[in-house]
Amino acid sequence: MTFNALVVDHSEPRASIRTLERNDLPVHGNVLVRVDWSSINYKDAMAVTGQGKIIRSELPFVPGIDLAGTVVESDDPEFPPGSAFLSTGWGVGEVTWGGYSRYQWMSSEWLVPMPEGLDARQAMITGTAGFTAMLSLQAIREHGLAPEAGPIVVTGATGGVGSFSVMLLAAAGYEVVAVTGKSDAEAYLKALGAERIVPRSVFEEGARRPLDAGEWAGCVDSVGSRVLEAIVSQTMRHGVIAACGLAAGPELNTTVYPFILRGVRLIGIDSNTCPQPARRRAWNGLRDLADRVDFERVAHTVPLDGVPEASRRLMAGGIQGRFVVDLRNEGP
Numbered sequence: 001m002t003f004n005a006l007v008v009d010h011s012e013p014r015a016s017i018r019t020l021e022r023n024d025l026p027v028h029g030n031v032l033v034r035v036d037w038s039s040i041n042y043k044d045a046m047a048v049t050g051q052g053k054i055i056r057s058e059l060p061f062v063p064g065i066d067l068a069g070t071v072v073e074s075d076d077p078e079f080p081p082g083s084a085f086l087s088t089g090w091g092v093g094e095v096t097w098g099g100y101s102r103y104q105w106m107s108s109e110w111l112v113p114m115p116e117g118l119d120a121r122q123a124m125i126t127g128t129a130g131f132t133a134m135l136s137l138q139a140i141r142e143h144g145l146a147p148e149a150g151p152i153v154v155t156g157a158t159g160g161v162g163s164f165s166v167m168l169l170a171a172a173g174y175e176v177v178a179v180t181g182k183s184d185a186e187a188y189l190k191a192l193g194a195e196r197i198v199p200r201s202v203f204e205e206g207a208r209r210p211l212d213a214g215e216w217a218g219c220v221d222s223v224g225s226r227v228l229e230a231i232v233s234q235t236m237r238h239g240v241i242a243a244c245g246l247a248a249g250p251e252l253n254t255t256v257y258p259f260i261l262r263g264v265r266l267i268g269i270d271s272n273t274c275p276q277p278a279r280r281r282a283w284n285g286l287r288d289l290a291d292r293v294d295f296e297r298v299a300h301t302v303p304l305d306g307v308p309e310a311s312r313r314l315m316a317g318g319i320q321g322r323f324v325v326d327l328r329n330e331g332p
Ligand SMILES: NC(=O)c1ccc[n+]([C@@H]2O[C@H](COP(=O)([O-])OP(=O)(O)OC[C@H]3O[C@@H](n4cnc5c(N)ncnc54)[C@H](OP(=O)(O)O)[C@@H]3O)[C@@H](O)[C@H]2O)c1
Pocket: 041, 042, 043, 128, 129, 132, 155, 156, 157, 158, 159, 160, 161, 162, 179, 180, 181, 182, 185, 200, 222, 223, 227, 243, 244, 245, 246, 247, 248, 269, 270, 271, 272, 314, 317, 318, 319, 321
C-alpha cells in the first residue's frame, strides 16, 4: 500500500508531497489511523514555511497538529478498528509526525472518540483553534460568568481562535464585542455573531491607567501584549480573561490592581497538554453547540498539495477563518 504525505526536509522546496509506504512511518504509538481531514494552525504554517522553529525533531518530518479520521489497527479496546477519532495537540506535528499524511501512527492516549453529532470535517474546521476557543468559553462559564454579566471582548477576532470564540460565545448567549485589525471584517464578524466591532488600534497603546473604566465582563484574548494590557485595565469587577495567544507578542506589563481591587481573573489556556477529562468535556460542549454554529462560514478547504501556499498566506496575515485540509484522495 502506498499513500501521500506532505514531508518537510532539507530540500527546496522545503515541503513537498511524497509517496510513502507504511514502513516509512515512525511507530510512535499503538494505533494506526487513516486521516480524512486535518487543518492549518499558525504553528503548522510555521513548520511548513520554516518561519520560526517549531519542529522539535529530525527532518524529514510530517507536520499537522490536528487530525481526524478512522482507526485502522489498534490494541486499545476504547479505539477498535473502524472507530472515528479526532486528535489535537500533545506535540503531534511538532515532536512526532502529524496529520499531513493519509496514514499515521498515534498513541491512543492522544485520541478523542469523535463525539456523536460531529463529523471529521467539522472537527477539523474546529481543530486546535476552535478547541482553544471552547476551553476559553468553559473557563468563562466555570468561573461564574453568565451571559447577563455583560459583554465579552474577543481579540484577534478574524483569526482561527478569534473566529471560533465569536461563534461559540454568541451561540452560548453572550454579547460579543470583536476586536480586529482588519477594516473590512465587519460583515464577516457580524455573521459569526458579534454585536459590535472595535478597531484593534483602540487598544494598541496599552493601558491608559492601571484601573480604567470597567467595560468588559470577560475576554478571550489571542493577541497578548499591549492589547491585553489595555483589556486587563478595562475589565469589570470579577471579570474573567482567558489568555490563549500571543499574536502581538508575549510580554504583559500590568499592575496587580485589577486583580486585587476588582477580583479580575486571568486564566491561562493550554490546548496542547489539556488533560483528557477536560478535553473530552470541551469537545462534547462543542458538539452541544454545533447546531448553532456555522462551521462552513469559517472554512477554506485545501488539498494536501495546497498546504504550502495556504501556509504562506496564513503567515502573511489577512486570512479570515480556518484552513481545513482534505486527505481523502491521498491513499486508499
Ligand atoms: N493557548 C493555546 O492552546 C493556543 C491554541 C491555538 C493558538 N494559540 C495562539 O493563539 C494565537 C492565535 O492563533 P490562531 O490560530 O487564531 O492564529 P491566526 O488565525 O493567525 O489569527 C491571529 C489573529 O490575531 C490578529 N493579529 C495578527 N497579528 C497581530 C498583531 N501584530 N497584533 C495584534 N493582533 C494581531 C489577527 O486578527 P485581526 O486582524 O482580526 O485582529 C489574526 O487574524 C497565536 O498566538 C497562537 O499561537 C494558542
